[in-house]
Amino acid sequence: MSAITHLQFLESEAIYILRETAAQFQKPALLFSGGKDSIVMAWLARKAFYPSKLPFPLLHVDTGHNFPEAMEYRDWFVQEIGATLTVGLVQKSIDEGRVQEEKGHTASRNKLQTVTLLDTIEEHQFDACLGGGRRDEEKARAKERFFSHRDEFGQWDPKNQRPELWNIFNGRKHFGEHFRVFPLSNWTEMDIWQYIRQENIPLPSLYFSHQRKIIERHGQLLDASTGIIPLLDEEKPRVKEMTIRFRTVGDATCTGAVESTASTIDEIVAEVAAARQTERGTRADDKRSETAMEDRKKEGYF
């Protein structure tokens, strides 16, 4: 027998985790942002339960600050894999006074998502949320478990995590607590791209090279074509038409683009292989402080 490839191992491991999640929890949901990691995760979920349909819904926490391409893709993809979709609206949390919108031109709804996510979890009584987080993404994620416990306030206690041994995952919890589950923990950005190529998974067009009006702000290339990001008067003359693509697709206010001519998966794989910056290097939300991700995660972020 020949050894299995690393992608076969990662795929099987993720399927194992997805099935454990369905088996150990009453009401799981799969967090779906329209980004490539959540697309791969949902793709794997379809495989895990085939020929059945997904035994849990996709959950999109919608900041309202979406690229139209991402929304179109979301609706097409949900149909394609035969899943059901639940949406939690950040706008609703704002209207209900649950959160206060950030002020100024760098305002982002990224942080507000946490409240909407926790409210949606409570409203639907989800007891496990599958996330596409990977340990190679960010240093606080490097210590994350596959089955990550959250207390009744949705908080993560990184110093007091359950050890995970062999392939035994402990999802026991008290009433009101929930879990975040990360089937892609052991994947790297390159694994994701190689898998997308191997499986021929369609992606939102944002990931491929295209022309876009861009404003450069604090070293980041931000979208200036949708109007989602408010521009300062002094910035308006600096808006340029550029050839870019997005390495991550999230809330439009904090998703930076990279200059790129990569218009096929093969070209993207080659570009990722040559990259000298992590993909989160293009994200403003992680640049707010050295432990920005840990602080958000402790409060219940994705």
Place this chain on the structure above:
Amino acid sequence: MDVLVNPTESSLLRFTTAGSVDDGKSTLIGRLLYDSKSIFEDQLLAVEESSKRRGDAHVNLALLTDGLRAEREQGITIDVAYRYFATPKRKFIIADTPGHIQYTRNMVTGASTADLAIILIDARLGVIEQTMRHTYLASLLRIGHIVLAVNKMDLVNFDQAVYDKIVADYMAFAKGLENLPHVTPIPMSALNGDNVVDKSENTPWYTGPSLLQHLETAQVHTETAVDEARFPVQWVIRPISDREDAKLGNLHDYRGFAGRVASGTFKVGDDVLVYPSEMKTKITGIHTFEGPQPEAIPQLSYSITVADEIDTSRGGMIVKAGEPAQTAQEFDAMICWFADKKTLKPRSRFHLRHTTNDVRAVVTDVLYKVNISTLEKSAASKEFSLNDIGCIRLRCASPIFFDAYAKNRTTGSFVLVDEQTNNTVAAGMILKPLVDAGDEDAEVAI
């Protein structure tokens, strides 16, 4: 940077690193990551800035994964850190296990999924108590391959005599272990890169591979394919639908047992035993999303259908007929105790999680504890506290089906979960079932 591995050929190697405080473990890992171009510019820049702010003399690579605020504040690593790198030949996952108080817990956790362990030795100090402790844990967890990294060779002038003596001392100690892993000693200097990625000119007397060459070619988990076939059932797939599936036809009666092959190979047509009922049946289908498969191989996930309507679900297990697992309600096991606020003693109760099974269990006896520095067994104390390792007897509320851990790491391992806090408080490795006086066969089977 994530090196472009060949996705159709590259396999995966998981390894763990063990060493004492100043033996250059961070330097070694840093070098592997750096030389394989797995560290990105923005990561390196962030680490350089943090090191400067903290007043470190050198760039502190531990900061790459010590991402937690408490770790950065205290300058220690609290938790097992997983790091990833790749060469064109292989993809690697490192479980980097820190020392300090929870050392044993961390190393056992990292070792549980590792195929290989790198044990570092400072060439100036030779084999010390820590080395023996690390080796014992690696052998207890049945890691098949050890790399004995004799580091800091530059500080002993790359003297072959020093290296030979360390290797001889180590082998003399390792011979005393019940389960001797395959040992590959390598002389190196992590700081200068001697024998890490490339062979060093400073050790002309050393004819073996560099560390990376060895990691790229080490033959691991070759044995699981020929082992007895085991398939723990995770979930039952029942579409309950009259849909026509392109590959599987009408789904009305579809009932697939979903799981991942723990060991061995199953083929369509194989006679199998299904636990817990131990009913015999035949495999009629092995399915993945890609369609029907002729066989199911270790580590991969499938949905398996059988000929008869058999009552099994999550927690059950499919094995090949003629290769039965052991079943018992009471058994002896080695455990490592993880809880810092609670102890384990006779009559302690837990949830026992074993493969996909979850059953209540009670400690009926504490047989002995092991001093992992001297390997001496002692029955003086019946109480386990943090990091204690030893042998206990457990009785379950219902029988479990298993293999000895020595035979099968998946079907022979379990964890204990505290009934009040739900925390995972112990890792367990099954030794043997408790034998009834008249049941001679069971004892032979170990």
